[in-house]
Amino acid sequence: MKRVVAPGPPGRRITLPLIVLALSWGTPVSAQEVTGEGVAQDSVDLPDSLITRPSPAGAFLRGSIIPGWGHAASGSLTRGAFYFGIEAAAGWMVFKTWRRLGVARNQVALWEERVTARLMSEGITEQEEIDAQLEQHDEITRLRGLVDARSEQREDWAAVAIFFLLMSGVDAFVSAHLQDFPEPLTVEGDPRGTISVTIRVPVG
Template identity: 30%
Template sequence: MTDLFRRALAVALLFVAVPVTHAAGQRIDSASVAPRRMKIDTALAAIPAPPLSPRRAFVYSLLLPGFGQSRLGRPGAGAIFVFTESLAIGMLRESMADLREARVFRRDSLEYIGNDPASGAPIMHRNAYNDELISIRRGHVEDWVAFLIANHLFAGADAYVAAHLWDLPSQVNVSQTSAGTRVSASIRW
């Protein structure tokens, strides 16, 4: 009986292990099942992708003003932000040097200007480097830091908008006429 059981088990496993295929005589009724339609979006295929996403353009120009504009093919706008950044950094360094100078010379009580030519007595002048001057110069440093932050934010916002409008063909012209300055813009639709 065990031999018969083994043979039956082997035949059962053989039927289970053999892959089942579709019966050739049974076809799907074409009247009841509609063919699948392919979804094709022709509107999206016609729009080319921008070189940078708006978020990436914003981040690029936020970190390095002018870089996002450069990547979007707007080197003129990028150059303006780079020039503004370099000018602000130079003025920040100058303001920091003035503040450092005012802090160093604050402890001096009198300045020796020279000798009076008539009497030969030394001419002394009260020190102009006081706490009020230090406060004013600290304000200058803070102003230039705020200007730098604003330049970064404006550059990022400009790059963000430029990434959204990068494929809009527009031309802006500024020209000098006898009546004054003329600004014209042409936009092709």
């Protein structure tokens, strides 16, 4: 006698394909995660020993050409920004005093022309006498003093700019020399109140 097996409920037939499908979808996801970790491991930061630093002479040359360049190349960004800012301010003041000096000289020339034309119209043609009258003129005397003062200001600011330009080169030279040195002095303490001072001196 043949046994008739009744078909099972449809939910069981659908469950098995869904499990297989879920497993097949899970495999690429895990593979992508492993691939991402592999990519992350491939991007390795270079150690400091492999980073090219300028020589002390090169740092001095950079710092003497453009303030802060030698420090930036050596990794001292704060010092480089300081020297660049100081040199920019000094250069701006040199330019500003140079323009003001030009304005003062133009005013002197204008007043001298006016007074000379008036003296010549009065019949004074001797150059020595005209110069004597110009020396005694109040406005011309004031403007000439202004020219002298602004000329001195320009020279002072130019000296400041040159000084900090050289200081930038020298400081960059020293920074390049000391960039590989360890911290020379460390102070450590413990809960018992003992303080230890450690001095490190490189020997080779």
